Amino acid sequence: MRVIMTCGGTGGHIYPAVAIADEIRRRKPDAEVLFVGSEIGLERDLVPESGYDIELIAADGFDRQHLLRNIKVMRTLRRGAKKSRKIIKEFRPDVVIGTGGYASAPVMKEAQKLHIPTYIHEQNAVAGMANKLLEKGVKKLFLGFEEASGDFRFPEKHVLAGNPVRHEFIEADKEKARAELGLMPSDFVVLAFGGSQGAGRVNRAMMKVIETFNGVSDFRIYLATGGYYYEAINQELADRGVALADNVVIVEYIHEMAKYLAASDLVISRSGALTVAETTVCGKPAIFIPSPAVTGNHQYFNAKAVADKGGAIIVEEKDLDNDKLADEILKLKNNPEAMKEMAAGSLACAPFDAVKIICDNILGPEKTQ
Incomplete structure (x- = not known):
């Protein structure tokens, strides 16, 4: 099994992805997991420290205060999307999982264009714009807080999981x-x-x-x-x-x-x-x-x-x-x-079962001995 995890920016997006990747590896020791992140985020260091390979793409967020800056952001995102597509075609993932951050959106969008199953996790009680835009094309949308459900349009895709925490x-x-x-x-x-x-x-x-x-x-x-x-x-x-x-x-x-x-x-x-x-x-x-x-x-x-x-x-x-x-x-x-x-x-309030719920929905329930 080949899995792309895409995340970036801060630990709040990176560590949930690491927690999910760790559980995938535990259940499927032969799984190949590749992270894709941004050139400007903490993932450059945190992901390799966690034992995973990472590819970096150009990524940035829109600036609601300085609209002219968004012309440059659009150019950056186009570069990021082009490299994302190249990475996906070369790695040939069976599934792409996004946990937010600047890099997530272009990687997820390119995976959806290539008809690769995608899943996203929304950590916050108020949904981010990127996840709202991606929701239509994903198989499942995992929620960190039930309160975020009302921000989305396809409740049949929602799974209340909580936020993944490392062991x-x-x-x-x-x-x-x-x-x-x-x-x-x-x-x-x-x-x-x-x-x-x-x-x-x-x-x-x-x-x-x-x-x-x-x-x-x-x-x-x-x-x-x-x-x-x-x-x-x-x-x-x-x-x-x-x-x-x-x-x-x-x-x-x-x-x-x-x-x-x-x-x-x-x-x-x-x-x-x-x-x-x-x-x-x-x-x-x-x-x-x-x-x-x-x-x-x-x-x-x-x-x-x-x-x-x-x-x-x-x-x-x-x-x-x-x-x-x-x-x-x-x-x-x-x-x-x-x-x-x-x-x-x-x-x-503790999300003890978050990683299990997410991986059960992606991989299928774990067989009991």
Whole structure:
């Protein structure tokens, strides 16, 4: 069996594709899997690190603010479509699976023109434009959130699957993770990050949190800033006269996210679909700060799906002030019963069977021994 996985841009599109590819390989060890991604996304590094070959195409997204720029985007997309067709003809896939990102649309469209079965996965609670356009030609459309179904036109193709999460998150063990990180059972561990590329507003909100809890013995704070913000955040803390104590760790990127999520008590993050899925399968209470700069405000609705089950608190950017985040953290730390209820609410949203549901629909149900 030959499979093309197409995805790109951020970890939120890439890691679900990796999770699906891993399950295909587990079920069909002889399967050949090729990733196709964009020249400008994180997939250039993340896919090979995950053990898969990748071909790169020219790809870009439309700019709704600067319409003239879209002339250049159209040229880029034509180049990407031409190379996509060449890759598909040479690799001869039996199926093409897309999980979003700039590269997905041209690859999926070319596969459909060649009458190759295609499947797409929509991660967010509000559907993206590319998936809306591709829906008519796919065999199945997998939904990360039920709320997205109303954005599409062919409900008979829809399968509510949840968002695929890699096995290391599902299997992560809190006690083992905390032991490996040298944490005490009594430590209250806060894990903060802004997605795979970081988020300036989340980082700035964490400044006051760090100032408040720096050096507090039973607090542990891990902040992943993203590479773009790392030096600026450290410089600003230095300018404020904050000498970081041992209980605060600031890094560009967390490579072992499953371990750090498992070890944490509270997550503070954006609410991209993958972040929400990984947080919930680990059963972690969260304070979500949705990005307002996304299509259809989908991060807010991703977060709301968990908040409605009691697993998260939503703090919108417009409501963030100097003390808001620190106050929320302290309230939760001092209320173990509320934390326990939030953990249960988080787990209730966890997409444990997402990969199984997707692969059952593509490959057929797995035979039981």
